[in-house]
Amino acid sequence: MPLSEQEQRLLEEMERSLYHNDADFVASVSARRGKPSYSAVVLGILLAVAGVAVLITGVAVRLPIVGVLGFVMMFAGVFIAVTPPRRGGRVSSAPSSTARPSFMQTLGQRWEKRQHDHEE
Template sequence: MPLSEQEQRLLDEMERSLYHGDADFVAAVGRVRTGVNYTAVIGGILLAVAGVGVLLGGVLLHAWPVGVLGFVAMFAGVLLAIGAPRRRAPFAGAPHGTRRRGSMMDRLAARWERRRQA
């Protein structure tokens, strides 16, 4: 069911007010985070391997506090390697209008305009 002229004007006005009034929100929604922080992954793996070594040393020495410390280090290393924060894409923090690719909202608006003209 197509929209009436009044509904179409109201929708257009709401879209314009969203773009102009909530520029910070539109910029935050359009951010894309890609890539892997390899330094954190490698550091996490090294910490996990060191934790396994300390854990085995604690077991061999019959010192449970050392074993617990090794387990904690191993667990922290795995968490660091698996949940390594990703780097932001080069265009993610750029001001509106200077991005290399259009944001999701820009692409949706362009598609909407193409539909209306067809």
């Protein structure tokens, strides 16, 4: 059963609203996440491996404090490796005019163009 003109307009308006809200959400979430710092990942892995070695040494020499220190080192290494780097200042969700558009922005532009072409 085909939709009436009013229902089609309402559906298109709902789609635009949904897309606009989701695009803003995706842009704000993706702007907060930085690219991984490879030096931090390497440092974290090395610290975690050293922590495993200290933990095994603590068990071998039967000193619980050394084992706990090894566990703390492992935990810190993993935390450093998986935590995204912090950026200085506030992160803006508005795209920079000099930066290349993100994947989501490109999809949004294509969607808007299709909607505009479809209306004509």
